[in-house]
Amino acid sequence: MKIMNYLSGITLAMALLLAGCKKDEVSSAITVDFSASKTALMAGDSITYKELAQGTVSNWYWEFEGGEPATSNLSGPTVTYKTPGTYSVTLKLKNAAGEAILTKEKMIVVGYSTIKAAFTQSKTVALQNEMLQFSDKSSGLPTSWKWEFTSLATGTVISSDKQHPEISLTDTGFYNIRLIASNPDYRDTLLKEKALHIIDPHTLAASFGADVQAIYEGQQVQFTDQSLGIASEWAWEIKGAGTTLRSAGQNPSFQFDKAGVYAVTLSIKNTVASNSKTVERFINVIPANGLVGYFPFNGSINDEGPLKLPVTKRGQVGAVQAGRNGLTTGIGRFDGSGGIIVGDDPAFNMGAGDFTISVWVQSTSTVRMMVWQESGKNGSKDNQAWLRLNSSATQYTAFNTEDAAGGSFLALADPGNIADGKWYHVVAVRSGLVTKIYINGQKMTERSSTTGIKDVSNSAAFKIGMQEGASSFSNYFIGNLDELIVYKRALTDAEITELGTY
Incomplete structure (x- = not known):
């Protein structure tokens, strides 16, 4: 009898335990709901979804009709809609008690975007009857296009409704080009006047x-x-x-x-x-004799000399198309935030030998600024050579060679003030003990070192447009430089004059 009562107690306890578990499972059941940051949008817009379920959720699975991405396992995903239309959204949630799913039909309505007409053309000058390609670049998902090519000579209009037409034109002379790009909600027009010149194929124009x-x-x-x-x-x-x-x-x-x-x-x-x-x-x-570095700034800041040394830049420095002395091939532009670092190389180092560094300079800045610096870095009595503008009120253009024994420094007052917006050809020469400065082919000053020939090179790099110190750079150049040329020999007066004509 006691045994039976004992077993009955166990049975009752287990039943109560199971009943409790069932109650927990029921309380953990999920009720699915969600919202979107907006439901009416234009093509290309993005929206964020938010799960609003009741109950503990351990797994999310979204399906976005017409969206990118099309599915997601995040609780609050961001989705982009690029194509106009009406789209449904589905969310499936799971936990240990099971899963639940909800689809909201036609929840998202995506409309067309505003149009901005744009196009490119394969040529601006072409031959009569030559096949030409025009490419629509309009934004806003246009669905129709109207092109008009109007001859200014005859008034003839050639039309096309293709997105990227290929056409040939018979009438010679200039053409206006009009593109009207449209979608069901918006349209935009772009007119380019005299955008195309058609010439007779027998007419020649040398180039x-x-x-x-x-x-x-x-x-x-x-x-x-x-x-x-x-x-x-x-x-x-x-x-x-x-x-x-x-x-x-x-x-x-x-x-x-x-x-x-x-x-x-x-x-x-x-x-x-x-x-x-x-x-x-x-x-x-x-000239190639003795040449070790050549920076023409024609489309790049690279060394185009025989060594082709690697260069890196700091700040806003680059080559731009601009004219100098009748040339329009390019110049180096420096905005005072950085310069060019030329990798150290034994073949480039001037050491205690003769050298010439020629450069064209254009600036209006009155701040102290370095045109170029060979080696240096550790301050006074370090191995270095440099050319600097505006060192002081009486040192407008300064050239220095220096080593552990001291420096051999020379500088120009007027007429050495060359930061007046004009182009100047500035050449620094070291020939044995003698250093010289030339401006526009004329030798302006020279001096002989009283402490021996300076060894101007160490393991530091060659810099253009800035000065390197022990822990930072300074004295950034502001203006334009062109045709910076480095020779490991002392050029003659005649050669320097000739360089100034290039």
Whole structure:
């Protein structure tokens, strides 16, 4: 009897325990709900979802019709809708008690975006009946396009409703191009006047380019015929440094063995027409003897000399298309926030040898600023050489060579104040004990070191447009530099004068 009562007690306890567990499971059941940061949006907009379930959730699974991403396992995902339409959203939640699912049909309504018409064209000058490509670049999901090409000479209008039309035009002269881009809710119009010039294929307009325009002796230049019209004959004539180079090829290559500035002429002809073009000072060739560094700033800040040393930049420094002395190939622009670091190399270091550093300078700044610095870094009596502007009220242009025995410093007052917005050719020369400064081909001052020849190089880098100190950089250059050239020899007066013509 006692045994039976004992067993009955166990049975009752287990039943009560199971009943309690069932109650917990029921209380943990999930009721699904969710919301969105907005439900009406334009194509390209993003919205964020928020789970609003009742009950403990251990797993989320979202499905977004028409959205990116299409699914998510996050509790509060962000979704982008790029295509107009009406879309449903589904959320499935899970926990130990089970799962629940809710779909909200047609919850998200995505409308069209505003249109901004834009396009590109394969050419701005083309031949009569030449096939031309036009590409729609409009934003806002346009669904229809209307192009109009209007001849200003005849008034003729050529139309197209393609997104990216390919057309050819018969009438010669200038054309206006109009694009109207539309979707069901918005439209926009872009008109480009005189955006295209059509010429007779028998009419010739000579033009040319080159892969490089600033080189040193012994290098080659590849020329490219860029003429308009259909030419059948080509005649190239390149004159400079007392020499004339010629070719009858369409795209010839020339080697330049003598330093100088070269003019290039291209003459073209066909059976009914001829034309020619001459560009003065098109190719610049500098002497190669002793050359170790060449920074022409033609499209880059790179060393184009024979060593091709690696360079890095600090701050806003770069090469820009601009003119100097009749050349438009590019200059180096420095805004006072940084400069160029040229990797140290034994072949580049001047040490105790002769050297010449030539550079074109343009600035209006009155602050102290470094044009270039060889080595240095550790302050006074460190191995270094530098050229600096505005050192003081009586030291407008200063050139210093220095080592552990002290410095050999020379500076110019007026007329050494060259920060007046004009271009100046500034050359620093060390020849044995003697250092010199030249401006625009004229020797302005010189001095002889009283403490021996300075060893100006150590393991520090060569800097352009800034000064390196022990822990930081300073004296940043503000303005433009061009054609910075480094020679490991002392150039003669005649050579320096010649460099100033390049």
